[in-house]
Amino acid sequence: MSFKVFTARDLDRIPQLARLSPEQRFEMKVVAAVLPFRVNQYVIDELIDWADVPRDPIFQLTFPQRGMLASEHYERIARLIEGDADKDALEAAIAEVRHALNPHPADQMQMNMPLDEHGKRIDGLQHKYRETVLFFPSQGQTCHAYCSFCFRWAQFVGDKELRIASSEARVLHDYLRTHTEVTDLLVTGGDPMVMKTRHLREYLEPLLRPEFDHIQTIRIGSKALTFWPHRFLGAEDADDLMRLLRQLVEAGKHVALMAHYNHWKELETDAAHAAIRRIRATGAVIRAQGPLIAHINDDPAAWARLWKTEVRLGLVPYYMFVERDTGARHYFEVPLARAWEIYQQAIQQVSGLARTARGPSMSASPGKVEIQGVTEIAGEKVFVLRFIQGRNPDWVQRPFFARFDEKATWLDQLAPAFGEAKWFWQDEYEAIRAERLVG
Numbered sequence: 001m002s003f004k005v006f007t008a009r010d011l012d013r014i015p016q017l018a019r020l021s022p023e024q025r026f027e028m029k030v031v032a033a034v035l036p037f038r039v040n041q042y043v044i045d046e047l048i049d050w051a052d053v054p055r056d057p058i059f060q061l062t063f064p065q066r067g068m069l070a071s072e073h074y075e076r077i078a079r080l081i082e083g084d085a086d087k088d089a090l091e092a093a094i095a096e097v098r099h100a101l102n103p104h105p106a107d108q109m110q111m112n113m114p115l116d117e118h119g120k121r122i123d124g125l126q127h128k129y130r131e132t133v134l135f136f137p138s139q140g141q142t143c144h145a146y147c148s149f150c151f152r153w154a155q156f157v158g159d160k161e162l163r164i165a166s167s168e169a170r171v172l173h174d175y176l177r178t179h180t181e182v183t184d185l186l187v188t189g190g191d192p193m194v195m196k197t198r199h200l201r202e203y204l205e206p207l208l209r210p211e212f213d214h215i216q217t218i219r220i221g222s223k224a225l226t227f228w229p230h231r232f233l234g235a236e237d238a239d240d241l242m243r244l245l246r247q248l249v250e251a252g253k254h255v256a257l258m259a260h261y262n263h264w265k266e267l268e269t270d271a272a273h274a275a276i277r278r279i280r281a282t283g284a285v286i287r288a289q290g291p292l293i294a295h296i297n298d299d300p301a302a303w304a305r306l307w308k309t310e311v312r313l314g315l316v317p318y319y320m321f322v323e324r325d326t327g328a329r330h331y332f333e334v335p336l337a338r339a340w341e342i343y344q345q346a347i348q349q350v351s352g353l354a355r356t357a358r359g360p361s362m363s364a365s366p367g368k369v370e371i372q373g374v375t376e377i378a379g380e381k382v383f384v385l386r387f388i389q390g391r392n393p394d395w396v397q398r399p400f401f402a403r404f405d406e407k408a409t410w411l412d413q414l415a416p417a418f419g420e421a422k423w424f425w426q427d428e429y430e431a432i433r434a435e436r437l438v439g
Contacts, residue, residue: 008032031064036156068328103154124166138167139195144228151324193224229275249283289319300345307354320359
């Protein structure tokens with residue numbers, strides 16, 4: 001099957017959209033002018049139920065919706081497009097709207113990017129947690145299709161100031177060589193599976209040398225199993241990709257494909273099943289994660305069916321995330337109280353093999369914060385929280401409590417319970433942040 005892609009310029013060339021009203025198609029063009037849009041023929045033909053559009057979850061996952069922009073942002077861009085505005089004026093307005101959407105949440109640019117010995121930022125790397133380094137190869141900074149809720153949307157809009165990427169394998173290897181506390185490398189993007197295997201090999205094969213024995217796990221973050229499973233089947237270098245994965249496994253590395261799934265419909269096609277079987281045959285493990293998002297999977301039954309399907313196909317359910325505070329978050333976010341209810345009701349429906357899924361988890365600036373429950377303590381209704389990961393490892397697994405707030409959708413909207421003025425970790429976090437921002 002050939003790979004055929006559609007971007008914002010091609011919306012009028014997708015015949016299935018003809019069933020939508022002219023108003024709906026115009027709304028899509030307005031939103032796609034601000035937020036990245038990319039879809040391919042496989043998604044259109046195999047994953048979307050066009051009889052159920054616009055409610056279909058995969059349609060919501062991939063196609064722009066008017067509600068993704070705040071009304072004032074939408075109206076501003078729509079007026080400029082309708083008025084055939086000057087290109088520079090339109091681009092300036094689009095840039096202002098994008099910068100208002102918190103393009104790099106959780107201090108990614110300020111706090112997560114490591115510095116060299118001269119205090120200069122090392123492009124293409126993030127090192128937030130002691131054991132794990134993220135690498136953004138420049139050849140992998142796109143995807144076979146874009147998720148409408150993606151928290152890394154800023155990577156795809158063509159603004160170099162918002163982009164995190166590196167094509168320097170030497171930079172990655174030099175950093176890992178001198179940071180022996182790092183055990184896990186996560187190759188991310190975008191999607192590393194859009195790049196040719198020869199590029200992936202240049203980054204990963206050197207890690208088999210003895211000097212990198214401390215790198216125990218190689219993770220590859222990818223949505224390709226959903227958006228283009230043929231990458232693992234009929235692509236010209238698919239066989240070489242399988243050889244690379246097998247080579248890494250046989251050399252003693254734990255290789256994990258971090259697959260992003262949002263709905264069980266993504267696991268229904270023959271191509272998806274065949275790709276999963278082929279990857280697993282290399283010895284690589286497929287771990288499945290994704291956010292809880294309104295209009296797509298804010299339903300316990302959808303998550304229970306997703307997790308059951310993953311286990312049946314040999315995948316390991318890994319994380320249920322909370323939609324991050326960026327981009328179209330107001331359209332996709334779910335209150336934390338409801339997120340915990342969905343998680344609790346879904347996890348009750350599955351066996352122990354699917355209860356490896358952790359969550360709901362917020363990837364906030366201090367760390368990954370899990371909502372463990374809602375309860376009443378000393379007459380006060382509270383959220384029970386804990387760090388799954390933290391900027392200081394000593395914070396991990398220590399419970400803390402927030403006043404219950406049925407409308408809160410993110411950590412910064414919560415307040416400490418029991419009259420406390422601060423969280424137990426707050427002073428240390430603020431000191432870490434101040435030191436890093438000055439640096």
